Amino acid sequence: MLQYILRRTVVGLLMLLALTVLIFTLLRLTPGDPIDAYINPSVPMSAADLVALRTRLGLDQPLPVQYFAWLGAAVTGDFGYSIQRGGEPVLPLVLGRIGPTILLMFSGLAISVVVGIAAGILAAVRRNQFADLSLSTAAFVGISSPAFLTALLGLYVFAVVLRWVPAGGMLTPGAPFSVGDLLAHLILPAALLSIGHGALIMRYMRSSLLEVLSQEYVRTARAKGVREFWVIVKHAVRNALLPVITVIGSTIGIAIGGAIFIESVFDWPGMGLLMINAVVRRDYPVIMCATLLTGACVILVNLLTDIAYAAVDPRIKVA
Amino acid sequence: MHRRNFGRLLAAAAFAFASATAMVSTPVLAQEEKTIVGGFDVGPGGFPGNFNPLTATAGFTWLNTYFEPLVIYTSDLSKLDGALASEFTVSEDSLSYTFKLVDTKWHDGEPFTSVDVKFTLELAKNADSGSIFAARLADIASIETPDEHTAVVKLNKPNSAFLSVLSQVMMLPQHALSTIDIKEVAKSQWWSTKPVGTGPFKFAKYVSDQYVEMAAYDGYRGGKPKVNRLINRYFANAAAAVSALSAGEIQFTFAEPDDAKTFKGNDNFRIIEGDSYVVNYIGFNHKAGIWSDLRVRQAVIHAIDRNAIISSLFGGAAKLANCGYVAPRLVPNGLHDYAYDPQKAKELLEEAGWDDINGDKAIPWLTYYNTPQVANVMAAIQAMLAQVGINVVPRALDVPSYSGIVRSEKFEEFPLVYAGLQNGPNPASLNIGLNAAQIPPAGNNIMRVEMPQLTEALNTAMAETDPSKADPKWQQVCKEMNAELPWSPMWVASRYGVASSKLKDFFWTPAPAGGPFVSHPEKWDIAP
Numbered sequence: 106m107l108q109y110i111l112r113r114t115v116v117g118l119l120m121l122l123a124l125t126v127l128i129f130t131l132l133r134l135t136p137g138d139p140i141d142a143y144i145n146p147s148v149p150m151s152a153a154d155l156v157a158l159r160t161r162l163g164l165d166q167p168l169p170v171q172y173f174a175w176l177g178a179a180v181t182g183d184f185g186y187s188i189q190r191g192g193e194p195v196l197p198l199v200l201g202r203i204g205p206t207i208l209l210m211f212s213g214l215a216i217s218v219v220v221g222i223a224a225g226i227l228a229a230v231r232r233n234q235f236a237d238l239s240l241s242t243a244a245f246v247g248i249s250s251p252a253f254l255t256a257l258l259g260l261y262v263f264a265v266v267l268r269w270v271p272a273g274g275m276l277t278p279g280a281p282f283s284v285g286d287l288l289a290h291l292i293l294p295a296a297l298l299s300i301g302h303g304a305l306i307m308r309y310m311r312s313s314l315l316e317v318l319s320q321e322y323v324r325t326a327r328a329k330g331v332r333e334f335w336v337i338v339k340h341a342v343r344n345a346l347l348p349v350i351t352v353i354g355s356t357i358g359i360a361i362g363g364a365i366f367i368e369s370v371f372d373w374p375g376m377g378l379l380m381i382n383a384v385v386r387r388d389y390p391v392i393m394c395a396t397l398l399t400g401a402c403v404i405l406v407n408l409l410t411d412i413a414y415a416a417v418d419p420r421i422k423v424a
Numbered sequence: 425m426h427r428r429n430f431g432r433l434l435a436a437a438a439f440a441f442a443s444a445t446a447m448v449s450t451p452v453l454a455q456e457e458k459t460i461v462g463g464f465d466v467g468p469g470g471f472p473g474n475f476n477p478l479t480a481t482a483g484f485t486w487l488n489t490y491f492e493p494l495v496i497y498t499s500d501l502s503k504l505d506g507a508l509a510s511e512f513t514v515s516e517d518s519l520s521y522t523f524k525l526v527d528t529k530w531h532d533g534e535p536f537t538s539v540d541v542k543f544t545l546e547l548a549k550n551a552d553s554g555s556i557f558a559a560r561l562a563d564i565a566s567i568e569t570p571d572e573h574t575a576v577v578k579l580n581k582p583n584s585a586f587l588s589v590l591s592q593v594m595m596l597p598q599h600a601l602s603t604i605d606i607k608e609v610a611k612s613q614w615w616s617t618k619p620v621g622t623g624p625f626k627f628a629k630y631v632s633d634q635y636v637e638m639a640a641y642d643g644y645r646g647g648k649p650k651v652n653r654l655i656n657r658y659f660a661n662a663a664a665a666v667s668a669l670s671a672g673e674i675q676f677t678f679a680e681p682d683d684a685k686t687f688k689g690n691d692n693f694r695i696i697e698g699d700s701y702v703v704n705y706i707g708f709n710h711k712a713g714i715w716s717d718l719r720v721r722q723a724v725i726h727a728i729d730r731n732a733i734i735s736s737l738f739g740g741a742a743k744l745a746n747c748g749y750v751a752p753r754l755v756p757n758g759l760h761d762y763a764y765d766p767q768k769a770k771e772l773l774e775e776a777g778w779d780d781i782n783g784d785k786a787i788p789w790l791t792y793y794n795t796p797q798v799a800n801v802m803a804a805i806q807a808m809l810a811q812v813g814i815n816v817v818p819r820a821l822d823v824p825s826y827s828g829i830v831r832s833e834k835f836e837e838f839p840l841v842y843a844g845l846q847n848g849p850n851p852a853s854l855n856i857g858l859n860a861a862q863i864p865p866a867g868n869n870i871m872r873v874e875m876p877q878l879t880e881a882l883n884t885a886m887a888e889t890d891p892s893k894a895d896p897k898w899q900q901v902c903k904e905m906n907a908e909l910p911w912s913p914m915w916v917a918s919r920y921g922v923a924s925s926k927l928k929d930f931f932w933t934p935a936p937a938g939g940p941f942v943s944h945p946e947k948w949d950i951a952p
Contacts, residue, residue, distance in 0.1 A: 136825040137823070137827050146826065146843060148846045148853070154551075157559065191474050198632060272668040278634065279655050
């Protein structure tokens with residue numbers, strides 16, 4: 106087992122190394138560099154100043170030299186400085202963004218699970234009635250609405266027109282921290298993030314519950330005089346939840362993508378906003394560190410999953 | 425429980441959830457303190473996340489609330505005035521600049537002296553500090569400090585742009601920065617944690633990617649600021665800032681023209697309109713091989729109904745340009761107006777043999793503008809050019825991609841561009857984009873314009889250090905541009921800011937790179 110873990114760890118590290126080579130190469134293949142992003146094309150800088158800036162940032166060096174310089178520093182934990190942020194160190198910058206992204210993602214996921222399951226149950230229980238039809242229609246709209254449209258529409262209606270919630274950011278600038286303030290900023294992006302997944306979960310819950318409700322044991326429970334509430338909660342919902350949980354698990358990946366998009370619309374200071382800004386500005390050190398960290402998380406989760414499988418299922422070869 | 429009761433239970437839960445959500449109301453800033461929140465780094469004049477004026481290519485509107493240069497443009501950008509220099513004189517040979525300094529203190533209480541001026545200019549002249557002004561200050565031969573309140577800057581050779589460059593060099597405290605190794609200055613955390621300036625506001629806090637907060641500097645020589653705090657909020661794009669403005673969360677932002685229009689007639693807001701100082705042009709790549717004949721270039725400009733575009737797509741908020749300038753003092757009489765005349769365009773193309781030069785082959789047309797307005801403008805021009813037989817295909821890129829391509833030698837990728845170039849307040853800014861000596865990699869003449877007479881006109885104007893004699897020389901540049909059409913000049917569009925009507929004595933002008941310009945932040949006030 107230990108050998109298996111070591112082998113997977115080595116493979117994981119090699120994958121990370123390959124990822125850094127790939128991202129580094131792809132970044133350099135795209136036209137433009139941080140200097141091009143640094144200057145406004147309408148207000149050009151002199152050529153000599155451009156050359157000096159390029160030299161200072163090491164961009165005049167051949168690519169392999171730049172890569173190994175970066176790698177050499179990165180293995181010691183030095184991910185350099187952000188080019189576009191006046192020398193802000195990259196590692197604390199990137200680490201500081203994980204929390205807000207997780208908060209947004211899991212809040213969105215929590216809302217989608219709670220609302221999706223509740224709506225799914227209601228739709229199944231009220232099959233073909235007004236509640237079912239309205240909820241099913243809402244779910245179809247939710248699934249088919251592009252995220253950018255719902256995000257912008259939600260922002261306009263709830264923040265600009267109704268002014269129920271702030272139009273962006275994570276905390277009110279200059280105000281002391283308070284949970285209420287955080288929640289006020291969180292509720293709209295999290296709710297909008299939950300729409301797609303919530304609708305999907307609702308559909309799965311509805312069909313799963315309908316299937317379970319037609320099972321023999323449910324009929325038996327009813328025949329035995331068990332009250333409808335307990336039939337649904339104790340007998341049906343628990344069983345119907347199993348396939349839904351699988352769906353919830355598989356949508357976490359999609360939630361990460363959605364969170365990145367929502368972050369950019371709502372100026373939510375998470376990894377998504379950081380990455381988008383870094384790519385637009387060709388801030389190589391930030392992109393490299395953020396990619397490496399995200400890649401490491403994915404590889405680590407996969408490794409842990411495989412180890413868990415190997416631990417519980419002896420049929421999986423560990424040698 | 426009956427099915428119906430179960431449904432009620434769920435409905436009640438949903439209601440409770442919705443109520444809880446509604447109860448989380450938006451907190452407002454404490455009202456005991458006057459605070460102005462704005463998107464001061466939104467748009468082309470901003471540079472969010474940069475706090476070091478030595479590396480700033482823009483963002484001077486905000487930097488100027490806490491740092492100050494020696495000289496500064498007046499609010500209408502018509503001339504340079506003293507800022508930290510109470511007065512300045514230039515010697516007859518234009519080689520010696522004497523600055524008399526104001527009597528003031530840094531935010532930490534230390535006095536501002538000529539030692540700081542010498543330290544700052546030497547730091548800004550040294551590329552090791554990461555300064556982007558190094559080349560532009562290379563003509564400085566020495567800086568003398570005869571007394572605490574006098575600094576004398578001597579140049580190796582006359583430089584007509586020197587004072588204009590100096591207006592963006594913010595003075596820095598020698599006592600705070602001299603202990604940092606010069607190569608570490610650009611990476612120093614000092615800029616974003618405890619910078620010390622002389623301006624009306626003191627740096628208080630930076631929350632990464634969210635906002636920068638300033639506190640009033642009670643000892644400001646221009647008087648104690650009227651508001652206690654100034655907050656610069658960051659936005660991913662101009663539309664997000666406009667949403668925050670509409671929602672009442674901020675009191676000012678730059679706005680794209682279409683967004684600005686939505687505030688028209690709304691008493692809660694004031695629209696600030698001003699010259700962008702950027703001339704938009706259709707750039708002919710002179711190495712592409714299809715624009716060599718002047719008649720082809722003339723055909724392009726004759727084929728475009730610029731007045732119609734200005735009135736319909738810009739809502740009249742742009743000035744027609746027939747050279748690189750629109751300021752009346754720089755535009756001579758008797759220019760060719762290149763009126764809309766598609767028939768003439770067709771004739772010119774036929775005379776030039778356009779069918780053999782290119783015919784209806786698609787011509788990629790690059791731009792770095794990504795606004796809906798520019799997309800509409802380019803679509804309209806595409807249709808107009810198609811009517812005379814020129815088939816252009818617009819392609820919008822992000823700024824780094826665009827700049828990377830146009831600096832390359834892959835001329836087939838950018839035969840035509842839609843771009844802009846700063847044309848003021850210092851008219852010399854056009855030199856960098858049109859002088860034959862500025863062709864990349866030497867400079868920023870990205871369209872590879874090689875026109876001897878135009879280059880000569882630019883060199884003559886650049887050499888004139890006496891402002892009273894300079895205008896006729898820049899007019900000659902305008903004449904050459906108008907005759908030879910190195911680009912097809914289009915217009916200079918207006919730029920917009922939108923301010924809440926709660927703001928009092930607030931001044932902002934859409935200056936290139938954000939200025940700086942005299943804006944008196946200490947006088948800005950806000951109604952309850």
